Amino acid sequence: MSDRIETYLNIAGEQIRWKRARPALLEELRTHLLDQRDACLAEGMSEEEAQAEAVRQMGDAVSVGLGLDRVHRPKPQWGLLLLTVAVAVAGVVFRLVLTAGDEWPTASVGVWETVLALVLGIGGLFIGYFLDYTFLGYHGKRIYLAALVLGVAMVALETVGFYDMSYLAAFYPLVYAGWLYSWRERGWKGFLCSIFGMIPLLVVRCVSGDSGLMFDLLVLLVTGVLLLMLLSWKDWYGIGRKAGIGILSTGILFVGGWGCVRVLSSDYMSNRLLYGFRPELDPTGYGYTGVNIHQALESARWMGEGLWAGAYPYEMMLPGGQEDFLLTTMIHKLGWGPFLALILAFFLLTICLLIKCLRQKNTLAKLTVLAVVMPLAFRTLVALGMNFGVVILFAHFPLFSGNMALVMDMYLIGMVLSVFRQEKLPITARKTQRTYFGFGQ
Amino acid sequence: MTIDKSLLAGSTALLVLKLLESGDKYGYQMVEELRRRSDQTFELKSGTLYPLLHSLEQKGYIEAWEEDVGTARPRRYYHLTDSGRRQLAEKEDEWRTYAGAMFRVLEGGA
Incomplete structure (x- = not known):
């Protein structure tokens, strides 16, 4: 369904050399792209246009991937x-x-x-x-x-x-x-x-x-x-x-x-x-x-x-x-x-x-x-x-x-x-859904 | 008005920390809020945002958490830590000093 978005994520993912870090990083980018696409759809764009706009706003896939690759690298011991x-x-x-x-x-x-x-x-x-x-x-x-x-x-x-x-x-x-x-x-x-x-x-x-x-x-x-x-x-x-x-x-x-x-x-x-x-x-x-x-x-x-x-x-x-x-x-x-x-x-x-x-x-x-x-x-x-x-x-x-x-x-x-x-692995603490400072969707 | 990107580059970390001061947020929300709060002046490219967020996280200034809502789209929220708050105060001071001096020069004091 989200072809452009998936292609984008594939390209970004290829730049991240640490395989263990990849899924969490791409998941975050995917959520962002889908949020952006939904916002564009709400403004009246077609699915194709909305995806293109979401990808455009995110910036070049290679440089996003390289940026994340720089931050997330294993530190051998x-x-x-x-x-x-x-x-x-x-x-x-x-x-x-x-x-x-x-x-x-x-x-x-x-x-x-x-x-x-x-x-x-x-x-x-x-x-x-x-x-x-x-x-x-x-x-x-x-x-x-x-x-x-x-x-x-x-x-x-x-x-x-x-x-x-x-x-x-x-x-x-x-x-x-x-x-x-x-x-x-x-x-x-x-x-x-x-x-x-x-x-x-x-x-x-x-x-x-x-x-x-x-x-x-x-x-x-x-x-x-x-x-x-x-x-x-x-x-x-x-x-x-x-x-x-x-x-x-x-x-x-x-x-x-x-x-x-x-x-x-x-x-x-x-x-x-x-x-x-x-x-x-x-x-x-x-x-x-x-x-x-x-x-x-x-x-x-x-x-x-x-x-x-x-x-x-x-x-x-x-x-x-x-x-x-x-x-x-x-x-x-x-x-x-x-x-x-x-x-x-x-x-x-x-x-x-x-x-x-x-x-x-x-x-x-x-x-x-x-x-x-x-x-x-x-x-x-x-x-x-x-x-x-x-x-x-x-x-x-x-x-x-x-x-x-x-x-x-x-x-x-x-x-x-x-x-x-794995000091530089993205780790996310999970929490069950509760009000958090009155914030949340 | 569009502004030179290099002006924004040095202060993105400050802006991101400031955005989190008022409550936890996820990436997309931060981009939107920054655009709104700066009257569309600051267009933070998401591609710049995530590596920055992750490096701030590694420095201990922010912490990430996620709502455990099963199948719904998982959102990675960022939370400003105590050390992040201190860093923010420091960077804000630095920025104010810099901006003040800049204004004085631009306004052509004696």
């Missing part, structure tokens, strides 16, 4: 991809070297499993990198429900074991970000649904308890609150910035205060806190691991293996040194030098991710990146603390311990890099 792979490879090599040998009380880390995890991880990195992350924004509610159903199913079936819940929970901040994004301009209902949407995720995670539970809950809470704050600041729900921030701050004070009271009034929790920071007060109980880690670190050298003064060999005294406390093992066996080199490479990666994250202008891009990078940064801090003897929460050091965790970390980092790559 080869440097960060390479850095991620390099850090992961270094992590795997160190893990295999450090855990080889018969001194460990449990079987050493399997070479083939670890190499397979690395290969899968690199695959995951590229899959995340090339996939379109915007599905999170367009299907936020569906993804949220699917993640809940999956969580409930995992708990109910119990076939996969509780430990696996922490893998699913690692995606929950991202799932929650998609949920928040879907409530744009929905007023108080949207605001409340956004806040209370966190509860089912927390509950599903709570039902299955393991050592990573406290960490997962804290990560989801802290990241979730940060995302909510960000959206309230942008007045995402249309309830006013002051109202959103005010209610959230009150909620944080209330829940935070209640949390502190709970922690301090529970013997178990306050002991964990106390002996986490002062392990020497209970060297054979709560503080056992912390004391051994302190001993390993105190005797570590800059290069080479430190002297171990324990009653039994290091491997016997700190069995977790194969996985959770691998960095301690690294410092003890190889020295501070190699440890600092690896950590600096990892920090370089994290800082690059954080800086680029803060530069994101698009709301969906910012939410997605924050929902991955915040938990990653939080995990890095907790895992570093653990490896320095502050054993309160448990977390894998990103890209460094655990096979499944490695694959997931790399996929998530790939997703962040995909956001950076």
Whole structure:
């Protein structure tokens, strides 16, 4: 029906080299041309004349296309991809070297499993990198429900074991970000649904308890609150910035205060806190691991293996040194030098991710990146603390311990890099039809 | 009266931000409103408008949203962000200073 218009769009489209950006850009031009044509028809022109006039007013198709092509180009992230792979490879090599040998009380880390995890991880990195992350924004509610159903199913079936819940929970901040994004301009209902949407995720995670539970809950809470704050600041729900921030701050004070009271009034929790920071007060109980880690670190050298003064060999005294406390093992066996080199490479990666994250202008891009990078940064801090003897929460050091965790970390980092790559993709927040400043056709 | 296009070129971004100050709009509406508000003086070519809108969006001055109305013609509305409002105020000041100086010279002060 709109032959001239379609021809025009084809020519303009041919100039836009980034295929993924093309449909959204052409759709916008099409709507404009059709609006213009309708206006001309209303003035009494024939269909043919109206289309010709609409196309004339739009301007030369080639220069329109070239103009859009200049603005919308992918930004490849080869440097960060390479850095991620390099850090992961270094992590795997160190893990295999450090855990080889018969001194460990449990079987050493399997070479083939670890190499397979690395290969899968690199695959995951590229899959995340090339996939379109915007599905999170367009299907936020569906993804949220699917993640809940999956969580409930995992708990109910119990076939996969509780430990696996922490893998699913690692995606929950991202799932929650998609949920928040879907409530744009929905007023108080949207605001409340956004806040209370966190509860089912927390509950599903709570039902299955393991050592990573406290960490997962804290990560989801802290990241979730940060995302909510960000959206309230942008007045995402249309309830006013002051109202959103005010209610959230009150909620944080209330829940935070209640949390502190709970922690301090529970013997178990306050002991964990106390002996986490002062392990020497209970060297054979709560503080056992912390004391051994302190001993390993105190005797570590800059290069080479430190002297171990324990009653039994290091491997016997700190069995977790194969996985959770691998960095301690690294410092003890190889020295501070190699440890600092690896950590600096990892920090370089994290800082690059954080800086680029803060530069994101698009709301969906910012939410997605924050929902991955915040938990990653939080995990890095907790895992570093653990490896320095502050054993309160448990977390894998990103890209460094655990096979499944490695694959997931790399996929998530790939997703962040995909956001950076598609920084110039036209993304449109959807909203259901409602009055908007009294405006609308 | 038709005016030299190069006069308009430097200030299109300012005009676009100004149009959005009074409420969210989509591209076609902006072209029409600009024509009306400038007494037909400013003919903003749509081909110039969209790359400009998209680059303003990438700078964070405006944000796009779309009504989810199923089969109806989807319209991409643009919304002025806080950072866009600041940019607008800055550009307006700049323009007023420039225009004031221009007038003084044209009117041949001492």
